[in-house]
Amino acid sequence: MTTEPLSRPRIVAAAIDLIEREGADAVSMRRIAAELGVGVMSLYNHVPNKDALLNGVAESVLSGIEFTDDPDAHWTDRVRAQARAFRQIAHHHPRSTMVVVSRQLHSHAGLLPVERALATLRGAGFDGPDAVRMLRMFIAFIVGSLLREVGVTPTFAPVHSRTVEAAVVDPALFPEVSALAPLLAECDHEAEFEFGVELLIQAIAVHAGQ
Amino acid sequence: MTTEPLSRPRIVAAAIDLIEREGADAVSMRRIAAELGVGVMSLYNHVPNKDALLNGVAESVLSGIEFTDDPDAHWTDRVRAQARAFRQIAHHHPRSTMVVVSRQLHSHAGLLPVERALATLRGAGFDGPDAVRMLRMFIAFIVGSLLREVGVTPTFAPVHSRTVEAAVVDPALFPEVSALAPLLAECDHEAEFEFGVELLIQAIAVHAGQ
DNA sequence: CCCTTGCACGTACGGTGTACGTGCGTCAAT
């Protein structure tokens, strides 16, 4: 058993690990302490409280995404790349996603994606107010998409229907839903995301100087 | 003191009231019981557990929104109207919004909006797969927008800056963010929402038969 | 009449975040 000296990064890492293994509800100071083989109150020597710890989790996850931005590429490609980079969160840290998006970070890790996105949009020819508008539009879409992908928001699949029991929806009351039930039941998150990003890029392109 | 006989609707109503007054974190079975002037365990005669109670909250809020749908109107107007109807949640029950969007309801209240949206999109000429895609796109945007509006997701305002202290962002590290700080600090949620809805409608219109 | 049923209620258990006090190891100043 390595007796490495307990530090904020180690605590945050343990928290992320625990969240990914057992979900955000499993996180408690006692549980994390046990995971680290340490007394509960020892954590408070490195982290002021649980809320700050979760901020650390969000920051750590966010700074772990690969944000390779090529300033010479066409702005549409840069937007695509940045949107996809954000979606990495849902892939690499699915159960932490809600923690990440529900916390406002004023740190380097939190501001960097915003800075890049604004730079890209300004480079595309948008003025300040338009750039902010477009950014907010993208953020709303991305947040909504990620929350669906990681399951905090519904997919409208009729839950996990074993075999072909399908939905129990009344075709008389909900004709469209029951007719489209097979389509609603499955959701290719990557395809949906890509489709949305393309749609948005195409839509805002007409607003720019083209 | 009215000794009205304690029922599931009364409990749900008390929960919603409490959430709106003090936030979702303030909700506990004990607190709700106290609010109703009743013993804690009495609640369990009408509600199986807290989770089911929150489902009741979501359902109640959702069924409270006014879904006036005019089947004769142009589909773009119907989409607009439905999007706005959904946004009523953020207005009428802001603190309950997260509870509503984070729960999948297979009840009448939960399926009705989906049914209407699909009917509208099918009426606009989309085939099944496209209708589902467009619906998911809209839902992602709306969920993201509402969560920003009710404050669970960040606005990127540099928090509540008293007076003119503005942001503490380093202009050298984040030139765009600091230059656009005044724009990022304020967010007209209604305007942003309307802008997004128009953009989406316009974007998907080119996909339909026009 | 009795007896079932419904429901309000109290108690109790295992969990939570964290305030506070205690003791030990290391390092600086005397």
Place this chain on the structure above:
DNA sequence: ATTGACGCACGTACACCGTACGTGCAAGGG
């Protein structure tokens, strides 16, 4: 070398949480 301060791991304690379980009372049907 002695002493003092300080950092940090830890245990105890408190208030609160969800809820399993048992008890008692009032109403209604046989």
